[in-house]
Amino acid sequence: MYVAVKGGEKAIRNAHRLLAEVRRGDLGVPELSVAQIKEQMSLAVDRVMTEGSLYDRDLAALAIKQARGDLVEAIFLLRAFRTTLARFAISTPIDTSKMKAQRRISATYKDLPGGQVLGPTFDYTHRLLDFALMAEGEVPEVEKMDASDVAMPRVTDMLDHEGLIEREIVDDEAPIADLTREPLDFPAERNLRLQNLARGDEGFLLAMGYSTQRGYGNSHPFAGEIRMGEVEIEIVPEELGFAISIGDIFVTECEMVNQFKGSATEAPKFTRGYGLAFGEAERKAMAMALVDRAMRARELGEEIKAPAQDEEFVLYHSDNVEASGFVQHLKLPHYVDFQGDLEMVRNLRAEQKQTELKMAGE
Amino acid sequence: MTHNTSSDVTSIAPEAAQIAARQSWMALLARSQLQRLENAWADLDGKPEYAVLRAPETGMVMVRARAGGNGGQFNMGEMTVTRCAVRTQQGHLGHSYITGRDKRHAMLAAVFDALMQEPTHRKHIEARLLTPICEDLAQARNNVASKVAATRVDFFTLVRGND
Numbered sequence: 001m002y003v004a005v006k007g008g009e010k011a012i013r014n015a016h017r018l019l020a021e022v023r024r025g026d027l028g029v030p031e032l033s034v035a036q037i038k039e040q041m042s043l044a045v046d047r048v049m050t051e052g053s054l055y056d057r058d059l060a061a062l063a064i065k066q067a068r069g070d071l072v073e074a075i076f077l078l079r080a081f082r083t084t085l086a087r088f089a090i091s092t093p094i095d096t097s098k099m100k101a102q103r104r105i106s107a108t109y110k111d112l113p114g115g116q117v118l119g120p121t122f123d124y125t126h127r128l129l130d131f132a133l134m135a136e137g138e139v140p141e142v143e144k145m146d147a148s149d150v151a152m153p154r155v156t157d158m159l160d161h162e163g164l165i166e167r168e169i170v171d172d173e174a175p176i177a178d179l180t181r182e183p184l185d186f187p188a189e190r191n192l193r194l195q196n197l198a199r200g201d202e203g204f205l206l207a208m209g210y211s212t213q214r215g216y217g218n219s220h221p222f223a224g225e226i227r228m229g230e231v232e233i234e235i236v237p238e239e240l241g242f243a244i245s246i247g248d249i250f251v252t253e254c255e256m257v258n259q260f261k262g263s264a265t266e267a268p269k270f271t272r273g274y275g276l277a278f279g280e281a282e283r284k285a286m287a288m289a290l291v292d293r294a295m296r297a298r299e300l301g302e303e304i305k306a307p308a309q310d311e312e313f314v315l316y317h318s319d320n321v322e323a324s325g326f327v328q329h330l331k332l333p334h335y336v337d338f339q340g341d342l343e344m345v346r347n348l349r350a351e352q353k354q355t356e357l358k359m360a361g362e
Numbered sequence: 363m364t365h366n367t368s369s370d371v372t373s374i375a376p377e378a379a380q381i382a383a384r385q386s387w388m389a390l391l392a393r394s395q396l397q398r399l400e401n402a403w404a405d406l407d408g409k410p411e412y413a414v415l416r417a418p419e420t421g422m423v424m425v426r427a428r429a430g431g432n433g434g435q436f437n438m439g440e441m442t443v444t445r446c447a448v449r450t451q452q453g454h455l456g457h458s459y460i461t462g463r464d465k466r467h468a469m470l471a472a473v474f475d476a477l478m479q480e481p482t483h484r485k486h487i488e489a490r491l492l493t494p495i496c497e498d499l500a501q502a503r504n505n506v507a508s509k510v511a512a513t514r515v516d517f518f519t520l521v522r523g524n525d
Contacts, residue, residue: 049439050439053439053440054422054439054440054441054442055425055439055440055441055442055461056441056442056462056463058462058463059442059463082422082440085420085421085422085440085442086421086422087421087422087423087424087440088421088422088423088443088445088459089423089424089443089459090423090424090426090437091423091424091425091426092426093426093427093428093435094425094426094427094428094438095431096427096428096431097431097432100503100506100507101510102506102510103510103513110517111517115514115515116514116515117510117511117513117514117515118513118514118515119510119513120513142509142512143509143512144508144509144511144512145508145511145512145514146508146511147504147507147508147510147511149507154431154432156430156431157432168428168429168430168432168433168434169433169434170428170432170433170434171434172435174434174435176426176435176436176437177436177437178424178437179437180437180440190429190434190436191429191434191435191436191437192436194427194429194436194438195436195437195438195439198436198438198439199439233423233425233441233461235423235459237445237457237459239447239457240457242381242385243385244385244388244389244392244459245385245388245389245392246389246392246423246443246459246460246461247392247393247460247461247462248393248461249425249441249461253431255430255431272429272430274429274430274431274433276427276438278438278439292429
Protein backbone atom coordinates (compact mmCIF):
# COMPACT_ATOMS: atom_id res chain seq x y z
CA MET A 1 0.00 0.00 0.00
CA TYR A 2 1.42 3.38 -1.02
CA VAL A 3 0.30 6.65 0.51
CA ALA A 4 1.06 9.95 -1.28
CA VAL A 5 3.45 12.10 0.68
CA LYS A 6 4.77 15.60 0.32
CA GLY A 7 8.24 16.71 1.20
CA GLY A 8 11.68 17.54 0.00
CA GLU A 9 11.22 21.32 -0.29
CA LYS A 10 14.02 22.00 2.11
CA ALA A 11 16.32 19.44 0.53
CA ILE A 12 15.60 20.90 -2.93
CA ARG A 13 16.29 24.45 -1.76
CA ASN A 14 19.56 23.40 -0.21
CA ALA A 15 20.51 21.35 -3.27
CA HIS A 16 20.07 24.41 -5.48
CA ARG A 17 22.21 26.49 -3.14
CA LEU A 18 24.84 23.81 -3.27
CA LEU A 19 24.58 23.79 -7.06
CA ALA A 20 25.23 27.55 -7.14
CA GLU A 21 28.32 27.07 -4.98
CA VAL A 22 29.63 24.20 -7.06
CA ARG A 23 28.96 26.18 -10.24
CA ARG A 24 31.16 28.98 -8.95
CA GLY A 25 33.94 26.56 -8.06
CA ASP A 26 37.07 27.62 -6.18
CA LEU A 27 36.61 31.22 -5.01
CA GLY A 28 40.34 31.67 -5.41
CA VAL A 29 39.87 31.43 -9.17
CA PRO A 30 38.39 34.52 -10.89
CA GLU A 31 34.75 34.18 -11.90
CA LEU A 32 34.05 33.60 -15.58
CA SER A 33 32.08 36.45 -17.16
CA VAL A 34 29.38 35.99 -19.79
CA ALA A 35 31.45 38.21 -22.08
CA GLN A 36 34.42 35.87 -21.69
CA ILE A 37 32.31 32.87 -22.61
CA LYS A 38 30.89 34.75 -25.58
CA GLU A 39 34.35 35.70 -26.83
CA GLN A 40 36.44 32.68 -25.92
CA MET A 41 33.99 29.77 -25.97
CA SER A 42 32.37 30.96 -29.16
CA LEU A 43 31.84 27.53 -30.72
CA ALA A 44 29.98 26.38 -27.61
CA VAL A 45 27.87 29.53 -27.90
CA ASP A 46 27.20 28.72 -31.57
CA ARG A 47 26.08 25.20 -30.75
CA VAL A 48 23.74 26.41 -28.02
CA MET A 49 22.22 29.01 -30.36
CA THR A 50 21.78 26.49 -33.17
CA GLU A 51 20.17 23.74 -31.12
CA GLY A 52 18.43 26.18 -28.79
CA SER A 53 17.04 27.57 -32.07
CA LEU A 54 17.52 31.15 -30.94
CA TYR A 55 20.23 33.42 -32.28
CA ASP A 56 21.45 35.53 -29.37
CA ARG A 57 25.10 35.28 -28.40
CA ASP A 58 24.67 36.89 -24.97
CA LEU A 59 21.82 34.65 -23.92
CA ALA A 60 23.58 31.52 -25.17
CA ALA A 61 26.72 32.50 -23.22
CA LEU A 62 24.64 33.14 -20.12
CA ALA A 63 22.96 29.75 -20.51
CA ILE A 64 26.36 28.06 -20.75
CA LYS A 65 27.50 29.77 -17.57
CA GLN A 66 24.31 28.87 -15.74
CA ALA A 67 24.50 25.25 -16.96
CA ARG A 68 28.09 24.87 -15.76
CA GLY A 69 29.13 24.21 -19.34
CA ASP A 70 26.56 21.45 -19.91
CA LEU A 71 25.60 22.40 -23.46
CA VAL A 72 22.45 20.28 -23.65
CA GLU A 73 21.23 21.88 -20.40
CA ALA A 74 22.13 25.30 -21.83
CA ILE A 75 20.16 24.50 -24.98
CA PHE A 76 17.18 23.62 -22.78
CA LEU A 77 17.49 26.97 -20.96
CA LEU A 78 17.53 28.86 -24.26
CA ARG A 79 14.54 26.92 -25.61
CA ALA A 80 12.65 27.70 -22.42
CA PHE A 81 13.49 31.40 -22.74
CA ARG A 82 12.32 31.59 -26.33
CA THR A 83 8.83 30.53 -25.26
CA THR A 84 8.57 33.82 -23.32
CA LEU A 85 9.08 35.94 -26.44
CA ALA A 86 6.53 36.97 -29.05
CA ARG A 87 7.36 36.53 -32.71
CA PHE A 88 7.37 39.90 -34.46
CA ALA A 89 8.00 38.75 -37.99
CA ILE A 90 9.34 36.12 -40.34
CA SER A 91 12.39 37.16 -42.30
CA THR A 92 12.59 37.15 -46.05
CA PRO A 93 14.68 34.09 -47.00
CA ILE A 94 18.36 34.72 -46.32
CA ASP A 95 20.54 34.88 -49.41
CA THR A 96 23.64 32.85 -48.69
CA SER A 97 25.09 33.58 -52.13
CA LYS A 98 25.59 37.16 -50.89
CA MET A 99 27.33 35.95 -47.74
CA LYS A 100 30.44 37.83 -46.65
CA ALA A 101 32.30 34.54 -46.38
CA GLN A 102 35.01 34.08 -43.78
CA ARG A 103 35.57 30.51 -44.90
CA ARG A 104 34.72 28.80 -48.14
CA ILE A 105 36.01 25.47 -49.29
CA SER A 106 35.04 22.91 -51.87
CA ALA A 107 36.13 19.29 -52.03
CA THR A 108 34.85 18.90 -55.58
CA TYR A 109 36.76 21.62 -57.44
CA LYS A 110 40.30 22.67 -56.68
CA ASP A 111 40.28 25.85 -58.72
CA LEU A 112 36.97 27.56 -58.46
CA PRO A 113 35.95 31.19 -58.79
CA GLY A 114 36.51 32.91 -55.46
CA GLY A 115 39.05 30.27 -54.48
CA GLN A 116 39.43 28.08 -51.41
CA VAL A 117 39.48 30.27 -48.33
CA LEU A 118 40.36 28.46 -45.11
CA GLY A 119 39.40 31.03 -42.49
CA PRO A 120 39.93 30.20 -38.81
CA THR A 121 39.91 26.40 -39.03
CA PHE A 122 41.04 23.48 -36.86
CA ASP A 123 41.78 21.58 -40.08
CA TYR A 124 45.49 20.88 -40.61
CA THR A 125 46.29 21.47 -36.94
CA HIS A 126 48.15 18.52 -35.42
CA ARG A 127 45.75 18.08 -32.53
CA LEU A 128 48.59 18.21 -30.07
CA LEU A 129 47.78 19.88 -26.78
CA ASP A 130 49.19 23.37 -26.80
CA PHE A 131 50.65 23.89 -23.36
CA ALA A 132 51.37 27.49 -24.18
CA LEU A 133 47.64 28.09 -23.65
CA MET A 134 48.03 27.07 -19.99
CA ALA A 135 49.91 30.30 -19.53
CA GLU A 136 48.30 33.56 -20.49
CA GLY A 137 50.04 34.23 -23.75
CA GLU A 138 49.83 36.70 -26.53
CA VAL A 139 48.13 35.79 -29.77
CA PRO A 140 50.34 35.73 -32.84
CA GLU A 141 50.12 38.60 -35.28
CA VAL A 142 47.61 37.82 -38.00
CA GLU A 143 48.62 38.18 -41.64
CA LYS A 144 46.57 40.48 -43.81
CA MET A 145 46.21 40.59 -47.55
CA ASP A 146 44.39 42.72 -50.03
CA ALA A 147 40.76 41.71 -49.87
CA SER A 148 39.31 42.99 -53.10
CA ASP A 149 35.81 41.57 -53.31
CA VAL A 150 35.89 38.30 -55.20
CA ALA A 151 32.64 36.76 -56.31
CA MET A 152 32.06 33.27 -54.94
CA PRO A 153 29.47 31.54 -57.12
CA ARG A 154 27.86 28.42 -55.70
CA VAL A 155 29.52 25.18 -56.66
CA THR A 156 26.12 23.60 -57.26
CA ASP A 157 25.26 26.42 -59.68
CA MET A 158 28.34 25.47 -61.68
CA LEU A 159 27.03 21.90 -61.95
CA ASP A 160 23.59 23.27 -62.65
CA HIS A 161 24.84 25.12 -65.74
CA GLU A 162 25.92 21.77 -67.14
CA GLY A 163 22.62 20.18 -66.17
CA LEU A 164 24.43 17.56 -64.13
CA ILE A 165 22.68 18.25 -60.83
CA GLU A 166 19.04 18.29 -59.92
CA ARG A 167 17.42 21.70 -59.71
CA GLU A 168 16.09 22.89 -56.37
CA ILE A 169 12.36 23.32 -56.61
CA VAL A 170 11.24 26.85 -55.79
CA ASP A 171 7.59 27.22 -54.93
CA ASP A 172 7.12 30.24 -52.74
CA GLU A 173 3.38 29.61 -52.54
CA ALA A 174 3.83 26.20 -50.92
CA PRO A 175 2.94 26.02 -47.22
CA ILE A 176 5.94 26.03 -44.89
CA ALA A 177 5.71 23.89 -41.79
CA ASP A 178 6.74 25.31 -38.42
CA LEU A 179 7.31 22.74 -35.72
CA THR A 180 7.38 25.43 -33.04
CA ARG A 181 3.64 25.83 -33.78
CA GLU A 182 2.50 22.43 -35.08
CA PRO A 183 3.67 19.00 -33.95
CA LEU A 184 5.56 16.78 -36.39
CA ASP A 185 3.39 15.27 -39.08
CA PHE A 186 4.22 12.41 -41.43
CA PRO A 187 5.06 12.05 -44.20
CA ALA A 188 7.21 15.12 -43.49
CA GLU A 189 7.95 17.54 -46.32
CA ARG A 190 11.54 18.59 -46.83
CA ASN A 191 10.96 22.04 -45.27
CA LEU A 192 9.77 20.43 -42.04
CA ARG A 193 12.67 17.98 -42.07
CA LEU A 194 15.18 20.79 -42.56
CA GLN A 195 13.74 22.80 -39.66
CA ASN A 196 13.95 19.74 -37.44
CA LEU A 197 17.54 18.98 -38.51
CA ALA A 198 18.63 22.62 -38.12
CA ARG A 199 17.83 22.43 -34.39
CA GLY A 200 18.67 18.75 -34.02
CA ASP A 201 21.38 17.40 -31.76
CA GLU A 202 24.80 17.57 -33.36
CA GLY A 203 25.92 14.27 -31.87
CA PHE A 204 22.84 12.45 -33.11
CA LEU A 205 23.07 13.91 -36.60
CA LEU A 206 26.79 13.25 -36.73
CA ALA A 207 26.20 9.58 -35.94
CA MET A 208 23.33 9.31 -38.43
CA GLY A 209 25.36 11.05 -41.13
CA TYR A 210 28.32 8.81 -40.37
CA SER A 211 26.10 5.74 -40.69
CA THR A 212 25.18 6.76 -44.26
CA GLN A 213 28.87 6.92 -45.14
CA ARG A 214 29.48 3.48 -43.68
CA GLY A 215 26.85 1.88 -45.86
CA TYR A 216 23.56 2.29 -44.01
CA GLY A 217 21.83 4.16 -46.81
CA ASN A 218 24.87 4.72 -48.95
CA SER A 219 24.66 8.06 -50.70
CA HIS A 220 28.22 8.71 -51.97
CA PRO A 221 28.59 12.26 -50.74
CA PHE A 222 31.06 14.96 -51.73
CA ALA A 223 31.37 18.21 -49.82
CA GLY A 224 30.45 20.39 -52.79
CA GLU A 225 30.83 23.53 -50.79
CA ILE A 226 31.07 24.72 -47.22
CA ARG A 227 30.88 28.40 -46.45
CA MET A 228 30.51 30.42 -43.32
CA GLY A 229 30.04 34.11 -42.79
CA GLU A 230 27.53 36.87 -42.26
CA VAL A 231 24.22 37.12 -44.02
CA GLU A 232 21.80 40.00 -43.91
CA ILE A 233 18.44 39.69 -42.18
CA GLU A 234 15.55 41.49 -43.78
CA ILE A 235 11.96 41.75 -42.61
CA VAL A 236 8.88 43.56 -43.90
CA PRO A 237 7.15 45.05 -40.84
CA GLU A 238 3.42 45.49 -41.35
CA GLU A 239 3.50 49.06 -40.08
CA LEU A 240 6.07 50.05 -42.71
CA GLY A 241 5.04 47.97 -45.70
CA PHE A 242 8.56 47.80 -47.10
CA ALA A 243 11.58 45.64 -46.39
CA ILE A 244 14.14 46.79 -43.85
CA SER A 245 17.52 45.32 -43.09
CA ILE A 246 17.79 44.78 -39.34
CA GLY A 247 21.26 43.32 -38.96
CA ASP A 248 23.48 40.40 -39.86
CA ILE A 249 23.84 36.91 -38.47
CA PHE A 250 26.69 34.45 -38.83
CA VAL A 251 25.78 31.13 -40.42
CA THR A 252 27.48 28.00 -41.73
CA GLU A 253 26.19 26.35 -44.88
CA CYS A 254 27.07 22.98 -46.39
CA GLU A 255 26.02 21.68 -49.75
CA MET A 256 26.63 18.01 -50.25
CA VAL A 257 26.66 16.65 -53.78
CA ASN A 258 25.57 13.04 -54.02
CA GLN A 259 25.45 10.42 -56.71
CA PHE A 260 22.15 9.36 -58.15
CA LYS A 261 22.01 6.45 -60.56
CA GLY A 262 18.94 7.75 -62.31
CA SER A 263 15.72 5.92 -62.94
CA ALA A 264 13.58 4.72 -65.84
CA THR A 265 12.50 8.29 -66.49
CA GLU A 266 15.53 10.25 -65.34
CA ALA A 267 19.12 10.38 -66.54
CA PRO A 268 21.90 9.84 -63.98
CA LYS A 269 22.74 13.07 -62.20
CA PHE A 270 23.93 14.49 -58.92
CA THR A 271 21.52 15.17 -56.08
CA ARG A 272 21.76 17.53 -53.15
CA GLY A 273 21.81 17.51 -49.39
CA TYR A 274 21.69 20.78 -47.47
CA GLY A 275 22.94 21.81 -44.07
CA LEU A 276 22.61 25.20 -42.38
CA ALA A 277 23.40 26.28 -38.82
CA PHE A 278 23.82 29.42 -36.75
CA GLY A 279 27.38 30.56 -36.09
CA GLU A 280 30.44 28.49 -36.93
CA ALA A 281 29.14 24.95 -36.96
CA GLU A 282 30.82 23.10 -39.78
CA ARG A 283 30.48 19.57 -38.39
CA LYS A 284 26.81 20.15 -37.67
CA ALA A 285 26.11 21.60 -41.11
CA MET A 286 27.91 18.68 -42.83
CA ALA A 287 26.09 16.06 -40.76
CA MET A 288 22.78 17.80 -41.42
CA ALA A 289 23.43 17.78 -45.17
CA LEU A 290 24.17 14.04 -45.12
CA VAL A 291 21.00 13.26 -43.20
CA ASP A 292 18.90 15.62 -45.32
CA ARG A 293 20.03 13.74 -48.43
CA ALA A 294 19.43 10.34 -46.82
CA MET A 295 15.87 11.30 -45.86
CA ARG A 296 15.12 12.29 -49.45
CA ALA A 297 15.03 8.58 -50.30
CA ARG A 298 11.22 8.51 -50.56
CA GLU A 299 11.14 11.51 -52.88
CA LEU A 300 13.91 10.07 -55.10
CA GLY A 301 12.38 6.60 -55.24
CA GLU A 302 15.21 4.91 -53.35
CA GLU A 303 14.62 1.85 -51.21
CA ILE A 304 14.28 2.88 -47.55
CA LYS A 305 16.26 0.38 -45.52
CA ALA A 306 18.64 2.34 -43.28
CA PRO A 307 17.87 4.29 -40.09
CA ALA A 308 19.07 7.62 -41.57
CA GLN A 309 16.55 7.25 -44.41
CA ASP A 310 13.67 6.68 -42.01
CA GLU A 311 12.21 10.12 -41.43
CA GLU A 312 10.09 9.08 -38.47
CA PHE A 313 13.06 7.55 -36.73
CA VAL A 314 15.34 10.52 -37.40
CA LEU A 315 12.89 13.36 -36.79
CA TYR A 316 11.43 11.87 -33.63
CA HIS A 317 14.84 11.36 -32.05
CA SER A 318 16.91 14.33 -33.20
CA ASP A 319 15.79 16.82 -30.59
CA ASN A 320 18.03 16.72 -27.54
CA VAL A 321 15.66 18.74 -25.37
CA GLU A 322 12.90 16.19 -25.93
CA ALA A 323 15.28 13.24 -25.68
CA SER A 324 16.94 14.55 -22.55
CA GLY A 325 13.57 15.27 -20.98
CA PHE A 326 12.22 11.81 -21.60
CA VAL A 327 15.36 10.01 -20.52
CA GLN A 328 15.78 12.18 -17.44
CA HIS A 329 12.15 11.97 -16.39
CA LEU A 330 13.07 8.46 -15.25
CA LYS A 331 14.62 10.17 -12.22
CA LEU A 332 11.25 11.48 -11.11
CA PRO A 333 9.31 9.54 -8.50
CA HIS A 334 7.86 6.41 -10.06
CA TYR A 335 7.02 5.00 -6.65
CA VAL A 336 3.47 4.00 -7.53
CA ASP A 337 4.41 2.52 -10.92
CA PHE A 338 7.23 0.60 -9.32
CA GLN A 339 5.03 -0.59 -6.47
CA GLY A 340 2.69 -2.03 -9.09
CA ASP A 341 5.53 -3.79 -10.91
CA LEU A 342 6.90 -5.07 -7.62
CA GLU A 343 3.54 -6.54 -6.76
CA MET A 344 3.26 -8.15 -10.18
CA VAL A 345 6.72 -9.72 -10.07
CA ARG A 346 6.02 -11.07 -6.56
CA ASN A 347 2.76 -12.60 -7.74
CA LEU A 348 4.36 -14.13 -10.81
CA ARG A 349 7.12 -15.62 -8.72
CA ALA A 350 4.60 -16.98 -6.23
CA GLU A 351 2.59 -18.53 -9.05
CA GLN A 352 5.70 -20.07 -10.55
CA LYS A 353 6.66 -21.54 -7.17
CA GLN A 354 3.19 -22.98 -6.77
CA THR A 355 3.44 -24.60 -10.20
CA GLU A 356 6.87 -26.04 -9.38
CA LEU A 357 5.62 -27.44 -6.08
CA LYS A 358 2.62 -28.95 -7.82
CA MET A 359 4.87 -30.51 -10.51
CA ALA A 360 7.26 -31.87 -7.83
CA GLY A 361 4.30 -33.29 -5.91
CA GLU A 362 2.90 -35.11 -8.95
CA MET B 363 24.56 45.01 -48.66
CA THR B 364 25.19 48.45 -50.11
CA HIS B 365 24.59 51.48 -47.97
CA ASN B 366 23.41 54.49 -49.92
CA THR B 367 23.07 57.86 -48.42
CA SER B 368 19.90 59.67 -49.35
CA SER B 369 21.50 61.80 -52.05
CA ASP B 370 22.49 58.77 -54.14
CA VAL B 371 19.02 57.66 -55.00
CA THR B 372 17.30 60.76 -56.37
CA SER B 373 17.05 59.28 -59.88
CA ILE B 374 14.28 56.87 -58.84
CA ALA B 375 10.63 57.89 -58.59
CA PRO B 376 10.18 60.28 -55.62
CA GLU B 377 8.31 57.90 -53.32
CA ALA B 378 10.49 54.92 -54.15
CA ALA B 379 13.53 57.14 -53.63
CA GLN B 380 12.25 58.18 -50.21
CA ILE B 381 11.71 54.58 -49.22
CA ALA B 382 15.13 53.55 -50.54
CA ALA B 383 16.77 56.36 -48.60
CA ARG B 384 14.93 55.41 -45.44
CA GLN B 385 15.83 51.74 -45.92
CA SER B 386 19.50 52.59 -46.12
CA TRP B 387 19.55 54.80 -43.02
CA MET B 388 17.49 52.29 -41.05
CA ALA B 389 19.97 49.57 -42.00
CA LEU B 390 22.80 51.76 -40.72
CA LEU B 391 21.04 52.74 -37.49
CA ALA B 392 20.33 49.06 -36.78
CA ARG B 393 24.04 48.23 -37.14
CA SER B 394 25.41 51.19 -35.21
CA GLN B 395 27.42 50.87 -32.06
CA LEU B 396 25.33 52.16 -29.16
CA GLN B 397 27.95 54.74 -28.27
CA ARG B 398 27.68 56.39 -31.71
CA LEU B 399 23.94 56.83 -31.20
CA GLU B 400 24.41 58.17 -27.67
CA ASN B 401 27.04 60.67 -28.83
CA ALA B 402 24.92 61.85 -31.73
CA TRP B 403 21.97 62.34 -29.38
CA ALA B 404 24.14 64.24 -26.92
CA ASP B 405 25.39 66.46 -29.79
CA LEU B 406 21.93 67.37 -30.96
CA ASP B 407 21.03 71.02 -30.46
CA GLY B 408 17.81 71.61 -28.53
CA LYS B 409 16.75 68.01 -27.91
CA PRO B 410 13.70 67.43 -30.11
CA GLU B 411 10.75 66.14 -28.15
CA TYR B 412 9.10 62.90 -29.06
CA ALA B 413 6.36 60.61 -27.82
CA VAL B 414 7.00 56.91 -27.42
CA LEU B 415 4.29 55.08 -29.36
CA ARG B 416 5.68 51.64 -28.69
CA ALA B 417 8.14 51.30 -25.85
CA PRO B 418 11.17 49.20 -26.75
CA GLU B 419 10.20 45.54 -26.59
CA THR B 420 12.15 42.38 -27.29
CA GLY B 421 10.71 39.56 -29.36
CA MET B 422 11.82 37.26 -32.14
CA VAL B 423 12.10 37.00 -35.87
CA MET B 424 11.91 33.58 -37.47
CA VAL B 425 14.81 33.29 -39.88
CA ARG B 426 13.76 31.77 -43.20
CA ALA B 427 16.25 30.06 -45.43
CA ARG B 428 16.13 28.11 -48.68
CA ALA B 429 17.06 24.47 -49.24
CA GLY B 430 20.28 24.40 -51.20
CA GLY B 431 20.54 28.15 -50.70
CA ASN B 432 18.14 28.81 -53.58
CA GLY B 433 15.32 26.24 -53.30
CA GLY B 434 12.20 25.82 -51.23
CA GLN B 435 11.85 27.89 -48.07
CA PHE B 436 12.13 26.50 -44.56
CA ASN B 437 12.18 27.88 -41.03
CA MET B 438 15.76 27.81 -39.84
CA GLY B 439 15.40 29.11 -36.29
CA GLU B 440 14.61 32.30 -34.45
CA MET B 441 16.65 35.31 -33.38
CA THR B 442 16.07 37.97 -30.76
CA VAL B 443 14.98 41.34 -32.08
CA THR B 444 14.05 44.57 -30.30
CA ARG B 445 11.72 47.17 -31.77
CA CYS B 446 10.49 50.61 -30.88
CA ALA B 447 8.25 53.32 -32.38
CA VAL B 448 8.20 57.05 -31.63
CA ARG B 449 6.55 60.22 -32.98
CA THR B 450 8.30 63.54 -33.01
CA GLN B 451 6.56 66.79 -32.18
CA GLN B 452 6.53 67.54 -35.90
CA GLY B 453 4.48 64.37 -36.39
CA HIS B 454 7.09 62.12 -37.98
CA LEU B 455 6.95 58.45 -37.09
CA GLY B 456 10.19 56.70 -36.32
CA HIS B 457 10.53 52.93 -36.27
CA SER B 458 13.35 50.61 -35.38
CA TYR B 459 13.98 46.89 -35.50
CA ILE B 460 17.41 45.82 -34.32
CA THR B 461 18.97 42.42 -33.72
CA GLY B 462 19.49 41.51 -30.07
CA ARG B 463 17.98 42.93 -26.91
CA ASP B 464 19.39 46.42 -26.47
CA LYS B 465 16.37 48.59 -25.66
CA ARG B 466 18.31 51.85 -25.57
CA HIS B 467 19.68 51.13 -29.04
CA ALA B 468 16.15 50.44 -30.34
CA MET B 469 14.86 53.67 -28.79
CA LEU B 470 17.60 55.88 -30.22
CA ALA B 471 17.39 54.19 -33.64
CA ALA B 472 13.66 54.95 -33.75
CA VAL B 473 14.22 58.57 -32.72
CA PHE B 474 16.87 59.09 -35.39
CA ASP B 475 14.66 57.39 -37.99
CA ALA B 476 12.01 60.01 -37.23
CA LEU B 477 14.47 62.92 -37.15
CA MET B 478 15.97 61.87 -40.50
CA GLN B 479 12.55 62.61 -42.00
CA GLU B 480 12.83 66.21 -40.82
CA PRO B 481 14.83 68.47 -43.16
CA THR B 482 16.14 70.54 -40.24
CA HIS B 483 17.94 67.55 -38.73
CA ARG B 484 18.79 65.42 -41.72
CA LYS B 485 22.08 66.99 -42.83
CA HIS B 486 23.42 67.06 -39.32
CA ILE B 487 22.55 63.42 -38.63
CA GLU B 488 23.96 62.27 -41.94
CA ALA B 489 27.26 63.97 -41.23
CA ARG B 490 27.55 63.28 -37.53
CA LEU B 491 26.03 59.82 -37.30
CA LEU B 492 25.38 57.97 -40.54
CA THR B 493 28.75 58.67 -42.14
CA PRO B 494 30.69 57.53 -39.07
CA ILE B 495 28.54 54.36 -38.88
CA CYS B 496 29.31 53.68 -42.55
CA GLU B 497 32.99 54.10 -41.81
CA ASP B 498 32.85 51.84 -38.75
CA LEU B 499 31.16 49.11 -40.75
CA ALA B 500 33.53 49.41 -43.69
CA GLN B 501 36.52 49.29 -41.37
CA ALA B 502 35.23 46.24 -39.52
CA ARG B 503 34.44 44.53 -42.82
CA ASN B 504 37.86 45.28 -44.30
CA ASN B 505 39.61 44.17 -41.15
CA VAL B 506 37.97 40.75 -41.24
CA ALA B 507 38.16 40.43 -45.03
CA SER B 508 41.88 41.18 -45.19
CA LYS B 509 42.68 38.58 -42.51
CA VAL B 510 40.48 36.03 -44.23
CA ALA B 511 42.08 36.83 -47.60
CA ALA B 512 45.45 35.77 -46.21
CA THR B 513 44.01 32.26 -45.75
CA ARG B 514 43.10 31.87 -49.45
CA VAL B 515 44.88 28.82 -50.83
CA ASP B 516 47.34 29.24 -53.69
CA PHE B 517 47.75 25.90 -55.41
CA PHE B 518 50.94 25.26 -57.30
CA THR B 519 51.97 22.27 -59.35
CA LEU B 520 55.13 20.46 -58.37
CA VAL B 521 57.69 19.90 -61.10
CA ARG B 522 57.67 16.23 -61.93
CA GLY B 523 60.88 14.29 -62.55
CA ASN B 524 59.82 12.43 -65.67
CA ASP B 525 59.29 15.56 -67.80
